[in-house]
Amino acid sequence: MINMKSDQQKSQNNNSSPSNGSLLMAESLAGSNLDTLVTTPSDRSKRQTTIERQQREGGMSYEKLFTPQTLQIAEQKADELRRMLERHHGDRQLVLLQDFPDPDALSSAWTYKLIAHQFDIHCDIVYAGTLSHQENIALVKLAGLPAQRWTAQAAKEKDLKNYQGCVFVDNQGTTTQLLPLIQQAELPVAAVIDHHTSQGDLKAEFTDLRPQTRATATILTQYLQVGLLKLDSSNSEHVKCATALMHGLRSDTNRLMQAQEEDFVAAGYLSRFYDAQLLNSVLQASRSKRVMDVIERSLRNRVIQNSFTIAGVGYLRYDDRDAIPQAADFLVTEENVHTAVVYGIVHDEDEDLEVVIGSLRTSKITLDPDEFIKEAFGQDPQGRFFGGGRSMAGGFEIPLGFLSGSNENAEYTRLKWEVFDAQIKQKLLRLVNPEDGVIRTV
Numbered sequence: 353m354i355n356m357k358s359d360q361q362k363s364q365n366n367n368s369s370p371s372n373g374s375l376l377m378a379e380s381l382a383g384s385n386l387d388t389l390v391t392t393p394s395d396r397s398k399r400q401t402t403i404e405r406q407q408r409e410g411g412m413s414y415e416k417l418f419t420p421q422t423l424q425i426a427e428q429k430a431d432e433l434r435r436m437l438e439r440h441h442g443d444r445q446l447v448l449l450q451d452f453p454d455p456d457a458l459s460s461a462w463t464y465k466l467i468a469h470q471f472d473i474h475c476d477i478v479y480a481g482t483l484s485h486q487e488n489i490a491l492v493k494l495a496g497l498p499a500q501r502w503t504a505q506a507a508k509e510k511d512l513k514n515y516q517g518c519v520f521v522d523n524q525g526t527t528t529q530l531l532p533l534i535q536q537a538e539l540p541v542a543a544v545i546d547h548h549t550s551q552g553d554l555k556a557e558f559t560d561l562r563p564q565t566r567a568t569a570t571i572l573t574q575y576l577q578v579g580l581l582k583l584d585s586s587n588s589e590h591v592k593c594a595t596a597l598m599h600g601l602r603s604d605t606n607r608l609m610q611a612q613e614e615d616f617v618a619a620g621y622l623s624r625f626y627d628a629q630l631l632n633s634v635l636q637a638s639r640s641k642r643v644m645d646v647i648e649r650s651l652r653n654r655v656i657q658n659s660f661t662i663a664g665v666g667y668l669r670y671d672d673r674d675a676i677p678q679a680a681d682f683l684v685t686e687e688n689v690h691t692a693v694v695y696g697i698v699h700d701e702d703e704d705l706e707v708v709i710g711s712l713r714t715s716k717i718t719l720d721p722d723e724f725i726k727e728a729f730g731q732d733p734q735g736r737f738f739g740g741g742r743s744m745a746g747g748f749e750i751p752l753g754f755l756s757g758s759n760e761n762a763e764y765t766r767l768k769w770e771v772f773d774a775q776i777k778q779k780l781l782r783l784v785n786p787e788d789g790v791i792r793t794v
């Protein structure tokens with residue numbers, strides 16, 4: 353607490369007139385050295401309790417690691433969440449992930465489930481699409497992560513009356529096909545916990561949206577750090593969940609390369625519990641041949657302009673959808689390229705539906721993927737954007753509508769691809785090569 357005050361003083365001081373500079377420096381120096389320079393009996397006892405607590409908890413207390421702002425948000429949100437969970441003691445909740453859940457979503461949902469379990473709340477974690485990234489399949493299998501696939505069709509046969517509420521983690525309902533069903537069943541939204549920019553007006557009893565935070569896993573880890581659930585390194589489920597969180601926050605921060613202080617603090621905390629060997633096995637999962645083929649196609653078809661690389665990869669099976677972001681991850685590593693966009697037409701054989709799916713990856717700090725995608729593709733007739741993003745990454749989905757569905761005629765199929773390919777390129781290149789020569793992003 354002492355540190356927090358002095359930090360606050362520092363920031364207040366920074367706003368005051370520069371003529372006070374030297375005095376203020378002396379003050380803040382004194383503040384930071386207070387513990388060692390002046391030790392009153394009450395300070396000593398305070399310090400001892402902190403040390404004792406650190407020893408008990410096996411590490412540094414979070415109050416000292418968090419910035420005042422993070423500390424305030426983390427404690428306030430954890431408190432609100434605790435109260436929501438208390439009100440729903442004994443309930444069953446449905447935790448909804450995006451259709452193609454990533455490690456951040458999977459690990460965060462699992463953590464929520466473990467937290468809620470303490471309030472006797474039973475959670476079922478569901479997603480409507482598929483686990484298509486080899487690392488996600490490995491994560492679910494190796495860690496025994498309790499997520500179930502409910503296709504939109506299968507979900508219709510489920511009795512949603514078994515649930516008293518639903519929870520959106522790492523999404524806000526816009527990326528799950530299950531949303532209409534949930535709304536139809538009038539299932540109350542108990543919580544939304546996400547780090548994407550606000551996608552509209554999903555009303556929830558508890559909301560924690562932090563667009564400035566790099567990973568939802570960081571948010572959930574903060575709930576653990578402030579005491580919503582005490583991890584125990586002798587509990588194998590806790591160890592696996594901590595490993596999943598580590599994977600989630602690593603993968604949403606480009607292996608910590610884009611991590612901010614709070615992500616490192618979260619990773620530091622998880623490092624006490626996670627299983628490095630298990631994480632290594634998850635990361636070692638190999639790419640399928642079909643994913644390699646899509647990457648190859650993206651390399652062959654790419655067009656580079658103004659440091660953007662754009663590649664259409666044609667038709668893909670639904671299960672290989674995750675090859676698109678993987679190809680974008682790869683293309684953005686080329687010299688003199690800062691942004692990659694890869695897209696293809698994904699064919700869902702179960703529903704005979706087709707949709708253009710695209711991914712954007714950028715290393716350009718001044719390019720906001722969310723704005724870029726919204727500006728490039730605009731909105732559908734209902735006013736919903738075709739996509740959006742977070743820091744350094746974004747995605748889009750454009751339904752083929754009336755043109756959707758497979759056709760026996762190869763020439764027709766080729767023409768259809770060419771039309772979509774040309775249209776998407778046109779929309780992207782409008783932003784890549786604007787007339788005034790300036791890339792219109794942030």
Ligand SMILES: [Mn+2]
Pocket residue numbers: 456457522547566567568604
């Ligand atoms: Mn995420």
